[in-house]
Amino acid sequence: MKNIVYRYSLLFTLGVLIFVPLTGILSPGSSSSQLSPSVGQKQVSRKPAPSTKLYNNSTYGVTFSYPSNWQPTKGYEERFSGVDGFFQITGLSSPPPSTIQNVCKDALNHRLNPYGTRPQMQRLQIQGRPACLILPSSDQDRTMERMATLIVRYPTPIRLNGTNYNHLMLSADKEHIRQIANKLRFTMPRR
Numbered sequence: 001m002k003n004i005v006y007r008y009s010l011l012f013t014l015g016v017l018i019f020v021p022l023t024g025i026l027s028p029g030s031s032s033s034q035l036s037p038s039v040g041q042k043q044v045s046r047k048p049a050p051s052t053k054l055y056n057n058s059t060y061g062v063t064f065s066y067p068s069n070w071q072p073t074k075g076y077e078e079r080f081s082g083v084d085g086f087f088q089i090t091g092l093s094s095p096p097p098s099t100i101q102n103v104c105k106d107a108l109n110h111r112l113n114p115y116g117t118r119p120q121m122q123r124l125q126i127q128g129r130p131a132c133l134i135l136p137s138s139d140q141d142r143t144m145e146r147m148a149t150l151i152v153r154y155p156t157p158i159r160l161n162g163t164n165y166n167h168l169m170l171s172a173d174k175e176h177i178r179q180i181a182n183k184l185r186f187t188m189p190r191r
Contacts, residue, residue: 061188064180085173091165100153104132116140126152148174150181
């Protein structure tokens with residue numbers, strides 16, 4: 001039963017990350033000026049942002065730096081974006097004794113191929129916590145906005161709306177994911 005709940009949690013989370021970006025593209029009355037640069041508009045230069053802002057979220061227990069030109073994205077919770085990229089965070093629930101490798105493999109091998117057909121996974125440590133970075137392959141669907149994902153095991157699970165989440169899932173464009181990951185810090189006590 002716990003495995004089923006975990007799989008539905010992962011499917012729901014990936015579904016939100018995959019299909020919510022499409023709502024702005026497919027909604028009636030959307031104009032080409034609302035399309036992201038990766039969907040039909042001229043690509044902008046991927047130069048680093050001249051300055052950064054500090055993102056601090058006490059609900060998810062994290063802080064990190066992001067480009068200062070990014071703003072909260074309307075219609076999303078915990079998502080910021082700009083002409084050159086985005087980030088979005090959420091929690092992932094998985095039944096004990098799930099490992100970071102299992103959680104990452106489930107995301108990597110998702111049946112909808114949100115990272116393309118040949119994504120790469122790298123094992124990492126973030127603030128001493130096991131983590132993985134999923135990088136998209138060149139055939140990733142353009143509507144995914146070059147999404148890469150960092151999954152990190154929380155020092156202590158967080159509880160939101162009656163559900164325990166033991167992993168943080170941070171998705172961002174592949175050009176900024178490492179920069180953001182390098183500055184990520186948990187703001188909760190370590191277990």
